[in-house]
Amino acid sequence: MRFLMFTRLAILTAATLPALSGAVQADEVNLYSYRQPELLAPLTDAFTNETGIKVNVAYLAKGMVERLVAEGKRSPADLVLTVDIARLAAVVEAGLTQPVESATLTANVPAQYHDPDNQWWGLTTRARIVYASRDRVAEGEVTTYEDLADPKWKGRICTRSGTHAYNVALTSAYLLHHGEAETKTWLEGVKANLARKPQGNDRAQVKAIWAGECDISIGNTYYMGQMVNDPEQKEWADSVRIVFPTFENGGAHVNISGVAMTKHAPHRDNALKMMEFLTSPQAQKIYAEANYEYPVAEGTKADPLVESWGSFTADQADLMELARLRPAALKLIEQVDFDG
Template identity: 40%
Template sequence: MKQRVKRGFLLAAVSTLLVTVCLSCAGKRQEELAGNRKIVNVFTARHYQVDSAIYQEFTRRTGIQIHEVKGTAEELIERMEREGERSSADLFVSVDGGILHMAKESGVLQPIESEAVKRNVPAEWRDPDGYWTGISTRSRVLVYAKDRVNPEDLSSYEALTGERWRGKVLVRSSSSLYNRSLLASFIGLHGEREAAKWAEGIVRNFARAPEGGDKDQVMAIAAKVGDVAIMNTYYIGQMLNSNDLTELEAAKKLGIVFPNQQTTGTHVNISGIGLSKHAPNKENALKLIEFLTGAEGQTMLAMMSYEFPVNAEADMPEWLRSWQGFKRQPVDIAGLGQFYEQAKEIFQRAGWE
């Protein structure tokens, strides 16, 4: 009799424990869905140290932990689509306006409802429907060896296709979003035929087959592999402030041209952030967006990465401020995504690897 009572007591205890565990699990999931955890999951195609530093500062101030999931923009969007409501993504970050538009069209984002973001970021750097906001801008400029090149010969992107530059042009591969966006802007401004002529002219003038990132093109200029390169402005700032003396010395020998100031303007792209459609930590994610676009977050970004801030109240290095005011291309940066497939085909036909 005592054994039956004892066994019955144990069964009741186990049942009670199971119910408690189940209720606890359910409560945790409800908490996750309600966004009550002190966490934000950031799916990011920006692999920059400055981002981690800003996230750490945000965590110090709020106690909200940031979990970065890194990959290419296309991989991250595909994952968010595949996982749907089960996705852990709170935010999606990209280094390209066309990709941000692609994320919006893919249905993986929801509108950012924040008056603070609207105050922080001018409308020109936000999606008109609110699905993403810019966090920085960057210009794709021409850099040259000051001891070998007359900058007057570099008034435009088109000038690089001339005979003067045969065997002297350095640039990264066609798979780079920066180059894809640049060529897409030419398609939007001049049509596919003129864009193809430009790509073919650049290929004819390659100093070597495309390789490496933008900084590698600078090092190749220093090594006299070529004389001129296409690169983003912030890499110049990073090299001019580098602890690597080899990078610093190479950057000091560069001249910089913002091309097409008398015609269509210099190409500009953005880094931006969108709120995931099924964000389990939506409230925390909005707090992070507001911090990233606020004056303090923007100042950190400009001072550490040398990108142009989108918030006019942000501080920045004086030399970076001196670069502002150049004429920009009159194109819809996000809308350039519609030309990406054409750009890819043009690159392939031109032999731009």
């Protein structure tokens, strides 16, 4: 676990936050987050400036569910904020959240991007797309996720580990669209097309394309924004273009970042205010610019750089269904020894 102090943002240590449960302060709210502190600082600063409510953030690299279970009713956490639907679902399924009824949240967040029982609410989306070499891949050469198993790509694909949460979510979506047998065949086909053993993160795959090790890779959209604005990685970004594949019977696979109120939130009113703020146009704009993601609030535009990548139609898969399919998807990935 690591923490970083920002102006008007209190990042508290693991030892400090639990102590708050015995001395509730009316003008604060406590947040457990898998998101990096530097991504949250602009949001929490803006919220504090608008409401006067101090935000205490504990950044957790892992183990959020285990920590909340151990703390029980004594937990100081009011909100949890995380990426990936599987992580959100895990907190809900562990009985660690409470439903939040809010006309503001309902108005700001489309039904597709919040839990039917209002246990979690989406904040931003990201698409899992294809990065394609500008020099070696023609326009229209890859259009669907199904294409990735075509033998024409043999020795031309790079990806991070198949068991990483982002790839498990994509496999879950494939499983939802095509069933177990076809998904296993697809995984075997993609594996047969790999240029190298799965390794590194999404940006490492783009670097590999730039270096000529492969021609296409699978990655999240926001990494392009991060690379373009990194002097050491801009050359990698310039060597590829973004392609928005779709499922043959659907759209482009998307995942979310989201927020949920904890079951025993000691500052419930403040927590609700923060949830509503995070889905407001003001906060959605900040969020989109900070990490090059797509805002969920209708009428809120993405960052101009993100818009320059082109438009796409998001797949309409039920996100909670994708979370429920995660164990089956992971089993198939391990059966084909994808990373082997």
